[in-house]
Amino acid sequence: MMFNPKNVTTKLRSGDIKALTANVARYTGLFIVCGLVTYGTNAIVELYTSAQNSHQQVSKLRNKALELSASLSEETALNKTLNDSLEKKTQSLEKLNQRIDDMENILGLSDENPPQTIKQRVDTAAINSAVKATLFQLIPNGKPTPDAPLTSGFGTRVHPITKQRKNHDGLDFGASKGTPIYAPADAVIEKVNASKYGYGNQLTLNHTMGFVSTYSHMSKFNVKQGQFVNKGELIGWTGNSGLSTGPHLHYEIHFLGKPLNPRPFVNWNIENFDTLFEKEPNVEWTSLLNTVGSMVEMQVQLASDHSQDIFNTANHPKPKVTFDTHK
Numbered sequence: 001m002m003f004n005p006k007n008v009t010t011k012l013r014s015g016d017i018k019a020l021t022a023n024v025a026r027y028t029g030l031f032i033v034c035g036l037v038t039y040g041t042n043a044i045v046e047l048y049t050s051a052q053n054s055h056q057q058v059s060k061l062r063n064k065a066l067e068l069s070a071s072l073s074e075e076t077a078l079n080k081t082l083n084d085s086l087e088k089k090t091q092s093l094e095k096l097n098q099r100i101d102d103m104e105n106i107l108g109l110s111d112e113n114p115p116q117t118i119k120q121r122v123d124t125a126a127i128n129s130a131v132k133a134t135l136f137q138l139i140p141n142g143k144p145t146p147d148a149p150l151t152s153g154f155g156t157r158v159h160p161i162t163k164q165r166k167n168h169d170g171l172d173f174g175a176s177k178g179t180p181i182y183a184p185a186d187a188v189i190e191k192v193n194a195s196k197y198g199y200g201n202q203l204t205l206n207h208t209m210g211f212v213s214t215y216s217h218m219s220k221f222n223v224k225q226g227q228f229v230n231k232g233e234l235i236g237w238t239g240n241s242g243l244s245t246g247p248h249l250h251y252e253i254h255f256l257g258k259p260l261n262p263r264p265f266v267n268w269n270i271e272n273f274d275t276l277f278e279k280e281p282n283v284e285w286t287s288l289l290n291t292v293g294s295m296v297e298m299q300v301q302l303a304s305d306h307s308q309d310i311f312n313t314a315n316h317p318k319p320k321v322t323f324d325t326h327k
């Protein structure tokens with residue numbers, strides 16, 4: 001057989017091409033598989049890393065949520081404390097308002113122009129109560145012998161000893177010898193008169209604002225002429241000295257030298273404050289009240305300045321104080 005190169009070439013080509021094609025296909029497949037595996041691995045690693053990060057983020061958020069929750073609890077507790085405190089303060093304020101209302105009712109201020117702030121209301125109430133307290137300190141009120149009964153009134157009567165119709169210028173209180181007599185208001189002791197006649201042992205007390213009171217038929221004095229006494233101080237003891245049918249106190253009140261009926265003064269107290277002004281027309285009460293009022297207002301204002309912080313109210317008008325040096 002003769003060598004035919006054409007046949008060889010033909011045989012080679014047909015076998016090689018098949019093999020080559022198979023190999024190419026195999027390696028291509030392998031390459032794709034390798035690529036896919038690499039890609040897949042990378043993707044898994046990426047997913048895993050991402051999952052790890054997410055897990056950490058979730059943990060962080062959970063911690064943050066716990067912190068916020070704790071903080072919220074604290075703030076809720078604080079809020080509750082503040083609310084409780086606020087409620088207590090509101091209740092105190094309501095009580096204060098109620099007390100001022102009560103005080104204004106007692107003092108008869110309810111129908112007057114209502115002042116705007118609590119401080120003004122307190123000031124007005126304080127001025128009025130201070131005026132009343134001052135008047136009760138300065139003008140005779142109450143019985144000088146607290147438990148002794150009234151045995152003879154003021155006015156014309158037939159004298160029990162002289163049998164003459166005469167003015168009885170005071171009140172008689174039946175009291176056994178040695179009953180304590182107390183000053184019915186602040187005073188200076190004007191006279192200490194020891195006597196066996198007429199009014200017997202007699203004390204004269206000079207109160208402010210033109211009022212004078214006398215105590216007759218006493219057994220003993222506890223004060224000296226010129227001495228200052230406060231309301232309620234023991235000035236002496238009852239007796240039966242002078243022209244007297246039995247142990248008693250003869251009590252007189254004079255205004256500018258004129259005897260007044262002491263009964264409205266004896267009965268005068270905080271509950272019937274206005275009655276004295278209606279029952280005793282011989283005193284210019286309005287003028288007297290204005291004078292005492294302005295005197296007291298100044299004192300209340302001075303005291304009130306110290307309580308400015310409590311009420312924290314500015315621009316409260318203060319009275320102008322001037323002194324007249326020409327008199």
Ligand SMILES: [Zn+2]
Nearest residue numbers: 170171172250
């Ligand atoms: Zn008398």
